[in-house]
Amino acid sequence: MAIETTTTINGSAVTHTPAPLDASKLVITLATELKPLPKPESLVFGVEQTDHMLVVHYDPIEGWSAPEIKPYGPLSLDPMSSCFQYCPNVFEGMKAYAGPSGEPRLFRPKDNMARLSRSVERVALPPFDMEQLLILIQRLIKIESRWIPDVPGHSLYIRPTVIGTRAALGVAASDSACIYVIMSPCGPYFRGVAKGISLLGVSESVRAWPGGTGGHKLGLNYAPGFLPQRVAAKQGYDQILWLLGDEDRVTEVGAMNFFMAVKADDGGVDLITPPLDGTILPGITRASTLTLARAHTSGQIVLPGLSGVKLHIHERALAMAEIAALSDAGRILEAFGVGTAVIVAPVGKIGWKGRDLQLPVHTGGLGPIGKGFWDMLTAVQTGRTEFEDWSVPCL
Amino acid sequence: MAIETTTTINGSAVTHTPAPLDASKLVITLATELKPLPKPESLVFGVEQTDHMLVVHYDPIEGWSAPEIKPYGPLSLDPMSSCFQYCPNVFEGMKAYAGPSGEPRLFRPKDNMARLSRSVERVALPPFDMEQLLILIQRLIKIESRWIPDVPGHSLYIRPTVIGTRAALGVAASDSACIYVIMSPCGPYFRGVAKGISLLGVSESVRAWPGGTGGHKLGLNYAPGFLPQRVAAKQGYDQILWLLGDEDRVTEVGAMNFFMAVKADDGGVDLITPPLDGTILPGITRASTLTLARAHTSGQIVLPGLSGVKLHIHERALAMAEIAALSDAGRILEAFGVGTAVIVAPVGKIGWKGRDLQLPVHTGGLGPIGKGFWDMLTAVQTGRTEFEDWSVPCL
Numbered sequence: 001m002a003i004e005t006t007t008t009i010n011g012s013a014v015t016h017t018p019a020p021l022d023a024s025k026l027v028i029t030l031a032t033e034l035k036p037l038p039k040p041e042s043l044v045f046g047v048e049q050t051d052h053m054l055v056v057h058y059d060p061i062e063g064w065s066a067p068e069i070k071p072y073g074p075l076s077l078d079p080m081s082s083c084f085q086y087c088p089n090v091f092e093g094m095k096a097y098a099g100p101s102g103e104p105r106l107f108r109p110k111d112n113m114a115r116l117s118r119s120v121e122r123v124a125l126p127p128f129d130m131e132q133l134l135i136l137i138q139r140l141i142k143i144e145s146r147w148i149p150d151v152p153g154h155s156l157y158i159r160p161t162v163i164g165t166r167a168a169l170g171v172a173a174s175d176s177a178c179i180y181v182i183m184s185p186c187g188p189y190f191r192g193v194a195k196g197i198s199l200l201g202v203s204e205s206v207r208a209w210p211g212g213t214g215g216h217k218l219g220l221n222y223a224p225g226f227l228p229q230r231v232a233a234k235q236g237y238d239q240i241l242w243l244l245g246d247e248d249r250v251t252e253v254g255a256m257n258f259f260m261a262v263k264a265d266d267g268g269v270d271l272i273t274p275p276l277d278g279t280i281l282p283g284i285t286r287a288s289t290l291t292l293a294r295a296h297t298s299g300q301i302v303l304p305g306l307s308g309v310k311l312h313i314h315e316r317a318l319a320m321a322e323i324a325a326l327s328d329a330g331r332i333l334e335a336f337g338v339g340t341a342v343i344v345a346p347v348g349k350i351g352w353k354g355r356d357l358q359l360p361v362h363t364g365g366l367g368p369i370g371k372g373f374w375d376m377l378t379a380v381q382t383g384r385t386e387f388e389d390w391s392v393p394c395l
Numbered sequence: 396m397a398i399e400t401t402t403t404i405n406g407s408a409v410t411h412t413p414a415p416l417d418a419s420k421l422v423i424t425l426a427t428e429l430k431p432l433p434k435p436e437s438l439v440f441g442v443e444q445t446d447h448m449l450v451v452h453y454d455p456i457e458g459w460s461a462p463e464i465k466p467y468g469p470l471s472l473d474p475m476s477s478c479f480q481y482c483p484n485v486f487e488g489m490k491a492y493a494g495p496s497g498e499p500r501l502f503r504p505k506d507n508m509a510r511l512s513r514s515v516e517r518v519a520l521p522p523f524d525m526e527q528l529l530i531l532i533q534r535l536i537k538i539e540s541r542w543i544p545d546v547p548g549h550s551l552y553i554r555p556t557v558i559g560t561r562a563a564l565g566v567a568a569s570d571s572a573c574i575y576v577i578m579s580p581c582g583p584y585f586r587g588v589a590k591g592i593s594l595l596g597v598s599e600s601v602r603a604w605p606g607g608t609g610g611h612k613l614g615l616n617y618a619p620g621f622l623p624q625r626v627a628a629k630q631g632y633d634q635i636l637w638l639l640g641d642e643d644r645v646t647e648v649g650a651m652n653f654f655m656a657v658k659a660d661d662g663g664v665d666l667i668t669p670p671l672d673g674t675i676l677p678g679i680t681r682a683s684t685l686t687l688a689r690a691h692t693s694g695q696i697v698l699p700g701l702s703g704v705k706l707h708i709h710e711r712a713l714a715m716a717e718i719a720a721l722s723d724a725g726r727i728l729e730a731f732g733v734g735t736a737v738i739v740a741p742v743g744k745i746g747w748k749g750r751d752l753q754l755p756v757h758t759g760g761l762g763p764i765g766k767g768f769w770d771m772l773t774a775v776q777t778g779r780t781e782f783e784d785w786s787v788p789c790l
Contacts, residue, residue: 045564077469086617091480159475163479169441173625209601
């Protein structure tokens, strides 16, 4: 990754080699006093911070600085910084789970790194070696492992972030950047959703569009949803179901991918999710759900509680009129959202064109299909069940 | 603006009155040492910072803090802050010009404040009294007035910014915020564009979309353009002409609004600009250009150098095929972009579908129509000519 570069400084061409991101240069400064651990049952998603964070800076001459793990604290940035002005800011959502021997485990972290790499490229931030970042994240997890709550359904949420730090107002790619990784202990994202979450279908406000950035995990995809989300909340809905085009095609649910299980003609189940057409985030939980469904279908595994249940997998466009027709015909078995933060969350109701589609309610929230995925995903995430190389212990 | 609010803190409802933004509470701390002024001819847009900045913080309990004018310096923010993670960041671009007696003058500042208010609302930031902000900006301009270069075509660029500072990772509107205003002396945005800037028409990457945020001045509208801009630069083009839809309709040029002057059948000039349909920023220079054109047409004013020239004004969709046909027929007189940073910038070439549309080149860059607007706009901006209440001295 060491690339010789020529930059013009005060009229003279200067050849230099910006340093690559190098985990072996890590400098660790531990906090002198550690915070008391919060009670797991009182955790609200993304509010508590662990004791430390990872920070690395990039400038176009020096390259990547020596990575630092240091006490959690504020970032100090020039007010002209691109991150405030033009928002070339990207992030990932990951979780560390406690394994059978208490060891911290990550779930498919290379997929997060690959997606982060695509995000960095999409907003023209300086590229870096994702393997080095993953090594650094694992070091930080080891240091913060006491923060993983020892309670089922709980984990340590990890937020790798890269922001543009070029301090100039001309509209141009940020030639400077900061990588930082922060962590927060978390319990269930939605508490008390036994009835399932309620969604309001919204098409006046559009989250993502063809040729836009909806297929990348960019910070800038989220703020435009705040106002519609507030309007939905005032009408009593938990989240927005983002619709697109004249046919009101389903794209995402709040910040989750959408799945629907429908009675198939052969007595099995049609599992339908919208395709990755660039308007939908390629979720790692989404990909895992599809892979597990295919493994179940092929007989490689049996999803918990779904022995003998035939799953037919469809990645295809799903219009609201079709959902309404299936609902009216009583054919919808379950709908759910999937994502790193929620894992699998049941959907109980969809508001669309002034009516509410009531979806089947199941004891405990999730129906048997959603629960099959939840049980399998959490078993793999916590290292109780092995599936491919998805669960990675931090050694 | 003082509104009693009830917030639940640790399970108890607390009634409180967040303080409104109040310019009379301003606290001024002047820099002990002032920077040397840069040479006007060496100024690059948005790189130099003046000595001071304005900063105000909002939290949902206390409300707006006492505004501070203090030495320019870094902002210190929690790494969880919404501005880094979800990008509810908005800004304005304004300029202070030296008037005939050396007094600093703003151009239609209330229009900037009105647009900022709409931006703040669009990303669900806490609202505030824009008149108070304008008073504060004027105070800062008075303090920094030595930074307005005493050279024609130069000014002090002003960047009011509002960012979300809620320090939590749950995806929700930011209940905390920071307003800051920074300033930078500037000369011509494009130097040496005697040939006019070259544009690459781009439709694979889409800047704005119906139901999106292109009609608001949000930081998040800009980062997605960095990569396409880099691709265009590699092909030798200065800026991107953002196209939309199957017809390749023109929306914006880089960060400017687009105008075209075409030979009309009656010997006059058709002045065409795309309409404000939500995919285009409602530029204040755009609105001013249209108002001046209408005033010229009605006989209220005569645009410099355009005596006897009939202007027919069209705010309507403009497809690339039409531009190409007009170009082939030799009917295009001029094309130009307008905006606060550039004022009026000539367009010399448009790349589209593998061909280059060469537009008429004029001595000095701008043609007579563009120059008529440039001359009139700069005369009003610098207080040499009065037009309505557009030029506002900072007293």
